[in-house]
Amino acid sequence: MIDYYQIVAQIMFVAFILLTIIGALLSVNAKILMHSVLGLAVCLLGVAGLYFYLGSMFLSLMQIMIYVGAVCIVLVFGIMVGFTPNESAQKNDIGRNTLLGIVASGIAGLGLVITIFGKTSWETSAATVGDFSIEWIGENLLLKYCLAFELISVILLIAIVGAIILAKGGREEGL
Amino acid sequence: MDFIVDIIAKYSLVRILISFSLLIAIIMLNAIVMGYLERKICARIQRRWGPMEVGVQGWMQMFLDGVKLLAKQLIVPREANPFLFRMAPLLCFTPVAMAFAVIPFSESFYAMDLNIGLIYLLAMGSLNVFAILIAGWSSNNKYSLFGALRSVAQNVAYEIPILLSLLAVVLVTTSFNFKEIVAYQSGLLSFWMCQPVAFIIFLVAGCAETNRVPFDLPEAESELTAGYFTEYGGFSFGLFAIAEYGNLFIMSSVATTVFLGGWNGPFGLDFYSGPILGVFWFLLKVFILMLIMIWVRWTYPRVRFDQLMNLSWKYLIPFSLVNLLITAFIVKII
Numbered sequence: 237m238i239d240y241y242q243i244v245a246q247i248m249f250v251a252f253i254l255l256t257i258i259g260a261l262l263s264v265n266a267k268i269l270m271h272s273v274l275g276l277a278v279c280l281l282g283v284a285g286l287y288f289y290l291g292s293m294f295l296s297l298m299q300i301m302i303y304v305g306a307v308c309i310v311l312v313f314g315i316m317v318g319f320t321p322n323e324s325a326q327k328n329d330i331g332r333n334t335l336l337g338i339v340a341s342g343i344a345g346l347g348l349v350i351t352i353f354g355k356t357s358w359e360t361s362a363a364t365v366g367d368f369s370i371e372w373i374g375e376n377l378l379l380k381y382c383l384a385f386e387l388i389s390v391i392l393l394i395a396i397v398g399a400i401i402l403a404k405g406g407r408e409e410g411l
Numbered sequence: 412m413d414f415i416v417d418i419i420a421k422y423s424l425v426r427i428l429i430s431f432s433l434l435i436a437i438i439m440l441n442a443i444v445m446g447y448l449e450r451k452i453c454a455r456i457q458r459r460w461g462p463m464e465v466g467v468q469g470w471m472q473m474f475l476d477g478v479k480l481l482a483k484q485l486i487v488p489r490e491a492n493p494f495l496f497r498m499a500p501l502l503c504f505t506p507v508a509m510a511f512a513v514i515p516f517s518e519s520f521y522a523m524d525l526n527i528g529l530i531y532l533l534a535m536g537s538l539n540v541f542a543i544l545i546a547g548w549s550s551n552n553k554y555s556l557f558g559a560l561r562s563v564a565q566n567v568a569y570e571i572p573i574l575l576s577l578l579a580v581v582l583v584t585t586s587f588n589f590k591e592i593v594a595y596q597s598g599l600l601s602f603w604m605c606q607p608v609a610f611i612i613f614l615v616a617g618c619a620e621t622n623r624v625p626f627d628l629p630e631a632e633s634e635l636t637a638g639y640f641t642e643y644g645g646f647s648f649g650l651f652a653i654a655e656y657g658n659l660f661i662m663s664s665v666a667t668t669v670f671l672g673g674w675n676g677p678f679g680l681d682f683y684s685g686p687i688l689g690v691f692w693f694l695l696k697v698f699i700l701m702l703i704m705i706w707v708r709w710t711y712p713r714v715r716f717d718q719l720m721n722l723s724w725k726y727l728i729p730f731s732l733v734n735l736l737i738t739a740f741i742v743k744i745i
Contacts, residue, residue: 240424241415241416241419241420241424242416244415244419244424245415245416245419248415268492270492270495270548274495274545277541288414288415289414289415290414291413291414293525293527293531294527294530297527297530297531297534298530298534300534300535300537300538301530301533301534301537304537304538304541305534305537305538305540305541306537308541309537309540309541309544309563309567312541312544312545312548312563313544313560313563315548316544316547316548316556316559316560370526370527370587
């Protein structure tokens with residue numbers, strides 16, 4: 237019986253991975269701005285699923301609540317004010333420099349990979365740091381990693397600023 | 412992988428499937444019962460009879476309406492975004508169905524027992540706005556767009572007092588688990604007595620969160636036709652209605668579990684605490700709350716938008732913050 241359960245779990249894992257990748261691709265490649273934000277939401281839902289797969293229900297719910305429920309909604313709000321449906325982001329197409337994008341993301345990725353490979357000591361089984369209960373997460377966030385925790389909340393500010401920029405760029409010329 | 416395997420092993424696949432189909436049935440039945448009660452009570456308040464033709468007192472009216480909605484053609488407007496337009500009702504319904512999984516009908520009658528059940532419910536509630544937004548935007552209709560814009564402003568504003576008022580109770584119980592919250596209120600004590608401010612704030616904000624009158628600006632029928640679902644017909648309209656009544660049920664059951672003692676008998680009347688009577692008490696409290704919301708809906712006029720925003724940002728949020736502070740102070744002293 238346990239074998240069947242493991243197959244179900246593996247199918248769910250593959251589904252979450254596919255959700256994440258397809259959402260990410262959609263959010264980068266979509267012609268309509270609304271589609272790209274929805275792709276972002278799908279991608280973040282997939283990440284929430286991965287947290288669930290890894291055993292932290294709390295983190296996955298927080299992912300849904302903050303990223304899908306708050307950040308994406310702020311972005312969609314900005315788009316709704318700015319663009320009508322089916323209006324493709326033509327300016328985005330013209331201004332898009334594929335080469336520059338590839339070079340920038342390549343350099344950033346390379347830097348990250350080099351740092352990660354340099355810092356990580358590869359062990360066959362990872363040591364358990366904590367029990368990942370709500371108490372453990374709460375204590376660590378508010379005592380040990382307090383500064384990082386406070387800095388992360390800036391992300392909502394960035395989302396709001398992004399929404400304002402989207403809304404300003406949309407219907408301005410038409411008016 | 413172990414986590415998911417553990418979950419399936421704990422509840423067993425058969426139980427998961429049974430509870431899933433039961434929950435869908437409960438959601439549909441709830442929509443039918445509430446739709447009937449709403450039409451009947453509204454008619455009586457307006458000195459009409461309401462549905463009378465089909466069956467005694469027209470009790471079969473909602474079933475026939477359901478069949479009618481199922482049989483209707485799904486029309487997608489030409490200027491709409493077809494994919495998103497079709498997706499929106501499903502997106503509206505799915506979080507509601509998922510949220511029903513953690514509702515504790517009694518001590519042993521529930522689909523899933525989560526140690527963070529309250530957070531789960533709130534997370535699913537935050538997805539509801541997304542569906543409304545997509546529905547309003549993809550219809551490409553100015554009424555729909557206005558409804559969706561109003562809805563998001565309203566939902567963002569009223570989610571905060573809901574969270575803060577529930578947090579005041581969680582500070583006392585130190586648990587997000589529904590079972591432990593209810594166990595804390597056994598006997599005479601339940602939280603509407605020692606947290607009356609939080610209870611009233613939760614009821615008002617919950618009314619706004621479910622887009623009910625006096626806060627039904629997203630679908631204000633006298634100015635926006637039907638708001639965000641103006642363009643919908645057939646069963647996609649039906650799904651919106653079912654999800655709305657489902658949301659109402661969820662809000663009322665959160666109020667029941669957190670403030671009214673859940674499946675415990677009122678005022679410590681615990682002569683028999685089996686699963687059946689527990690379900691009875693729970694549903695009784697939930698339906699009383701929902702009937703109060705219907706009563707309010709057909710009694711008061713709609714608020715203006717600035718009044719709506721002022722109520723949340725200037726009154727509900729400061730009051731719930733002060734309530735939270737006082738609660739934290741008292742908990743620390745005791």
